[in-house]
Amino acid sequence: MDLSQIETPALLLDLERMERNLERMRARERALGVRLRPHLKTCKSAEVARRIFPSGPGPITVSTLREAEQFLEHGFNDILYAVGIAPGKIDHVAALRRRGAELAIVVDGLQAARAVALRAAQLGDRLAVLIEIDCDGHRAGVRPGDRELLVAIASTLKDAADLRGVMTHAGASYDCRTVEAIRAMAESERTAVLESAAVLRAADHAAPVVSVGSTPTASFAEHLEGVTEMRAGVYVFQDLVMAGLGVCTPQDIALSVLTTVIGHQRDKGWIVTDAGWMAMSRDRGTSAQAIDQGYGLVCDARGRPLEPLVLVSANQEHGVIGRRDGGSDVDVDRFPVGTLLRVLPNHACATAAQHRAYRIVSHDGATIVDTWERFGGW
């Protein structure tokens, strides 16, 4: 099917770019010598998961129990649900475990640990639990090496549940300005969990799992000695935030939104399209980076960037393309009404979430060769 035959906006996926991204992270996995547990919250697609694991289901990370459920149905049973457990979800976790999921959950405080221990005992399921460590002050987690709290959580869990170890996520790596800063953050991710695992082990609590990860830190960590697994999600598609961090280039970004020109504001140098925030999301993750990409970097229909054109503003179903610097000097006649363009996303997770399917584009970018469903919700 020719690109012009699908109704816009539509989410395009370039498999060749995706495969290169997957291979690059596999090389990191080999070089660092730690198992990769990809975060499938980005793709939410069984087809993409199959490409990530060409030789059969491997360990995965998820952000919702719906993801756990969907991927379990496709044979993925080694699952980390990496969001602090809400007590009301424990029964759902146990139900998934009865269906064969080796599903591990996360706690970062005594209240959650007590809720888990209580319900685990009642259900007769020694739930697998990791303690979340806060390596960067970003959101959740126990302070690294907080002996009193770590040991209290471990002791609370001990009789009823199975404490597997510790995990952390350097979400603040997205705010780094240099590769050196990302490297330093990878090292604080590593030391935060190692220090915490050491505290647990010194108190006679086994902590076999030491889990770190984010796409930036997984891409630039110098070594991960002592770490047993790393997690990353957005690397599968990459995006403009990652390009701004130096993790990839815009040419590596496998996702884009196909859009059609519907009008112009000639005096302002604006090209109006049918991809607004409903198609792109409201994510403005590049706004604090050196290059602010607006709501996305504009490319021609084959995916070649049309610098300096970005989506300067977005309403629900309208996108306004203009110069990144706000200048009105744009030759809008190059883009008559009906022209197809692609827009690269700031944040792949957020943009993909606005769509129900991936349209797979051919190698030359001219045709749609397949459609892969993606799921959403909770």
Added chain:
Amino acid sequence: MDLSQIETPALLLDLERMERNLERMRARERALGVRLRPHLKTCKSAEVARRIFPSGPGPITVSTLREAEQFLEHGFNDILYAVGIAPGKIDHVAALRRRGAELAIVVDGLQAARAVALRAAQLGDRLAVLIEIDCDGHRAGVRPGDRELLVAIASTLKDAADLRGVMTHAGASYDCRTVEAIRAMAESERTAVLESAAVLRAADHAAPVVSVGSTPTASFAEHLEGVTEMRAGVYVFQDLVMAGLGVCTPQDIALSVLTTVIGHQRDKGWIVTDAGWMAMSRDRGTSAQAIDQGYGLVCDARGRPLEPLVLVSANQEHGVIGRRDGGSDVDVDRFPVGTLLRVLPNHACATAAQHRAYRIVSHDGATIVDTWERFGGW
């Protein structure tokens, strides 16, 4: 079903609040003496549409052809598709018209008009067309009263299509700071289309439809003389942006996201929850208003605001609640792990779009009495 039995995050809809919002806009419709053509891009739900039109399907506005298709299936056939038409969508429009939709489309330039005229002639369908007028420099549209362009578009359409009139949308009303400013904007909406309709009529082009609208301008316009219909969408649910504009109060907001406390960062005065941007959207529409509500205003489980608590930051499935002023003086012990809270959205359209269904809450806010599906996609 008790509130505690549904898995969070979940989108709650308070029907009583919604009915009050509907009634208030009906009163405006009567007072202004112009027909309301509600914009159903906000709700995307047949059940909500039925409440908007208790005595049977009326005229509606949509932002996608999927909305047109879905609502047509539920008996709504008087439809305005209020986004400039992409040439590739004209055949879809014609197909919907063959199925009984009196579906009108929008153009704002000669290129689109030529594409419409050409395809209308080929299809043998005199498509119904409105010319979009740019009343506020916000995005699309012909400058008000631009005689040369308006007449050229009308002449281009004349032989093949049915020019119905003019429409405009004061999207910039969302950026107003005072009710007086909104009132002034309502008046420029009105004069922009009236002036443009007069130009067309003077050139012997009938322009029976003169359409304006946005929730703020529909709420505060002093009169709409000469206007034949007004459009508004977000009024059905209302939201924090509307509250910030004085269009409603937080107590009028019918939508909220139910979330569960999953942890705390005591030193920072943070309460961590399971509603992040996936549940709230990335919309930060209140960021430039007098009261910045972060990613949403936090309420107790019954919907009573817990000032000054807002969602200060959001990751995909994590929301961090804290004081609006960033202060760490929060009694987090009031919100133990497992506590249910509600978060009011900045932008109802954007938050609703993140969910597949509305959970209808009882009058007292304690139970879920029904579930209404909503659709998405294009």
